[in-house]
Amino acid sequence: MKRKLYSNMRRMTTLFCFSILCVTLSTLFLRLTVFSDLVIPTGSESSAPSAREDVEPGLFPYTLNRKINLATPDSRGDFRIHNPETNEHYMTVSIILPSTGENLFYTGFVKPGQTRDSAALHIKLPEGVYECVAEVTAYDPVTLKPRGSEERDVTLQIGRKAK
Numbered sequence: 001m002k003r004k005l006y007s008n009m010r011r012m013t014t015l016f017c018f019s020i021l022c023v024t025l026s027t028l029f030l031r032l033t034v035f036s037d038l039v040i041p042t043g044s045e046s047s048a049p050s051a052r053e054d055v056e057p058g059l060f061p062y063t064l065n066r067k068i069n070l071a072t073p074d075s076r077g078d079f080r081i082h083n084p085e086t087n088e089h090y091m092t093v094s095i096i097l098p099s100t101g102e103n104l105f106y107t108g109f110v111k112p113g114q115t116r117d118s119a120a121l122h123i124k125l126p127e128g129v130y131e132c133v134a135e136v137t138a139y140d141p142v143t144l145k146p147r148g149s150e151e152r153d154v155t156l157q158i159g160r161k162a163k
Contacts, residue, residue, distance in 0.1 A: 060087055060089050060091065060138040060147075061084050061086065061087050062082065062083055062084070062087065062091060063080060063082040064080065064081055064093065064136065064152060064154070065078055065080040065081075065154075066152065066153065066154055066155065067154075067155050067157065068154060068156050068157070069157045070120075070121070070156065070157070070158045070159070071159070072158070073124045073125055073126065073127065073158055073159070074120065075120065076120045077121070077156070078118050079117065079119055080115075080117055081093050081107060081110060081115065081117075082110075082114075082115045082116075083110045083113065083114055083115075084112065084113070085112050086112070087112045087138075089138035089139060089141065090109045090110065090111055090138070090139040090140075090141050091107075091109070091110050091137060091138050091139065092106065092109060092110065092137050092139070093105075093134055093135070094106050094134070094135045094137075095132050095133075095156070096132060096133045096135060097125075097132055098132065098133055102123055103122070103123075104121045104122060104125070104132065104156070105119065105121050105122055107119075109139065109144075112141075121156075125158055126158070127159030128158060128159070129158075130157075130158070131153065131155055132153075132154045132155070132156055133152070133153060134151065134152045134153075134154045135150075135151050136149060136151075136152065
C-alpha cells in the first residue's frame with residue numbers, strides 16, 4: 001500500500017509541476033505577444049513625479065505603440081504617442097534604428113494632454129521588419145532641460161501587416 005501511495009504521489013507532484021510550468025509559459029507568451037501592443041511604463045498616472053530637481057528615468061507616464069505598421073515606406077504609421085494630462089513634463093520620442101544609429105522619427109515636444117496618433121518616418125526604409133528603439137525623454141516645461149529618459153523596444157513593419 002505504501003508503494004502504491006508513494007508512486008501516485010510522485011506522479012501527482014510531477015503533473016502539478018508540469019501544469020505550473022505550462023501556465024507560466026502560456027502567460028509569458030501572451031504577455032509578449034497579445035498584450036504587448038502598448039507600452040505603459042512603471043509609475044502610474046497617480047504617482048507622477050512632483051516638481052523635483054532630480055526626476056528619475058521611468059517615472060513619467062506615457063503611452064507608445066510597440067508595433068507600428070506602415071503600408072508603404074511613404075505612408076503614415078500608427079504611433080499612438082500620448083502624454084497624459086496628469087504628466088507635468090513635456091516629452092519627445094525618437095525612433096532609432098540600432099544597427100545604423102539613424103534617427104527614423106522625432107516628435108518634437110509633446111505637451112501634457114497631447115497625442116500624436118499617426119506620422120510618417122523621416123527616413124524612408126525598404127519594406128521589411130525592423131527592430132528599433134524608442135527613446136522617450138521628459139523635459140522641464142519651464143526650462144526645457146531634459147529631466148530623464150528611457151528606452152523601449154519598438155517593431156516597425158513596412159509593407160506587410162503583422163500576422
